Structure formats: C-alpha cells, structure tokens
Amino acid sequence: MLNQPGGATGALVWQLANRWRTAVDRAVSVHGLTHATYVVLTTLYSLRATAHPDAETGPPSQRAIADASGMEPMYVSRLVRSLESDGLVVRTRDERDTRVVRLELTDDGLEVARPAMRTVQALLDELLAPLGGRSSDRTRQFVDTLAELLDTPLDPGATDA
Template identity: 50%
Template sequence: MSKGSPGPTPGFLVWRLANKWRVAVDRAVAPLGLTHAQYSLVASLYGMHRTGDRPSQRQLADHTGMEALYVSKLARTLEAAGLIDRARDPRDPRAVQLALTEQGQAVTRQAIEVVQNLLRQLLEPLGGLDAPRTRAFTDELTALLDVPLAPSSAPTDERTKGTPP
C-alpha cells in the first residue's frame, strides 16, 4: 500500500502557477485586445526587434516555447488586427518573417507596462522584482527550463519488454 503524498508535487505547483499567471495576464491585457499568448508573441517580437532581428515564425516559436503551428495561427490573427506584418523571408521563401506595425508597437509598449506592473504585484511575496529571493526563484525556473525534454516513450509492459521499438 502506498502512502499519499505529503503535499502537492512540484509539477502540480508549477502547473498551478503557470495557470494563475496566464489568467492574470489574460485579464490584464484584455482591455488592449490581447490574450496572454498574443502578448507573449508581440512582447517577444518587440524585444527581438529592439536587438535588430526580424525573426521568422519558427524563430519566434523557438524563442517563446510555443508550437510553430500555434505561432502561425496567432500571427495571422495579429496581422488581421493590424498589429503585425507577415512577409516572406527573401533568404528562404518557405519562411515567414514577422514585424510589429506602428500600431502593434504602441499596443505592445502599453501591454508591457501593464504586465510589468502585474509582475511587481505578483512577486511582492518574494520581496519584489529586484529582491534576492526573486532572483533565486528566476534562477531555479531557468535551470528547470534549460533541461531538454527527453524523447517520449510508450510505457513498457511485459509483452513488449526486451523487443526493439
């Protein structure tokens, strides 16, 4: 007989925190006409543009951790809203480059300010945005995110044990 867990698992807590953050950002950026996912895309695009990049959808997917197909869908929606431009990459006709429009830049600057204020509020229990506990928390999250995902494997049962995949 197995004993129950003494409390929530780290995975459950990360999942709950991610959901709490998503809901909070969704609510905060909704007045600007954005969702959390759209915000993640335009804010990343804004930051990449500031360093001189005009990323492809694939590069933006890699940067955000979103699936490329989802980034494509979000990009089309944001293009229809007049916030981004999508154009074929002259170096690779299969790739689509993304850039914020002037309207997109203005909305993104507002959204970044809103989310930064939210971040200050949500990190207050750790001492605030620049607190040592917040820096340590950020380092721990980064360490977890830096671990590559192992290729998925199907559970092994007695009938398939020892047989090649």
C-alpha cells in the same frame, strides 16, 4: 501530498502557471490581447529591439518567435495571422528562402505592445511581491531555478534539437 517534498511539485507548477496566465489574460484584455498574443507581440518587440541593425537576415522570423517564446510553431503561426488581421504585425516571405516568414510590428502594434508591457510589468510587481518584488534576490533565485528546470531535458537521453 502537499507536505511531501516534491510530491506536489507538478501540481504546484501547474497551478501557478495557470494562475499567472489567467492574471495576464485579464490584464492584457484591456489592450485587445490574450496572454498568448501578448507573448508573441512582446517577443517580436524584444527580438526586433535586440537585433543587430546590420543583420543580413532581416526582421525576426516566425520560427525565431516560436523558439524564443517556447510556443509551438503552428500555434505561433495561428496567433501571428490573428495579430496580422488586427493590423499589429506584417508578415513577409524571406527573399532568400521563401519558406521563412519574417515579422514586423506595425505602428499600431507598437502602440499596443508598449502599454501592454507596462501593464504586465505592474502585474509582475504584484505577483512577485511575496518574493520581495521583481528585483529581489529571492526572485532572481526563483528565475534561475525555473530556467534550470526549463533547460533540463524531459527525457534525460534526448536532446533539444
């Protein structure tokens, strides 16, 4: 099956995703995180860092974290509650729309996120070495291909809404 073009594509994507998730889980465990909590924490870090300082909307919403990370909103909610109980994030209700939950990193959250990101960057150097490293042309092509696949609807007649 591995010799058939496309025949093992799904299996290989699944195996690679699981291998990388496991590697990240192990790497960030020293920071008290799992791969999933790392993704939520660093997505919040990234969204907060790229937010316009004059934005009227305030801190990123829980839904924005779900959308940016590709995780299910209910799963993100559960992870955020865990991060909040660990003192890494603070949840607040939006003043204009109480259905919206806004998230902010605490000082402790920043102290965990920054070294965890350095740990994962070092891991990515190792994981992407076969392609020439994080900044190689092969890696950029790989990322572009993955992004293209992720942007393609699973049901050609459906749209992501």
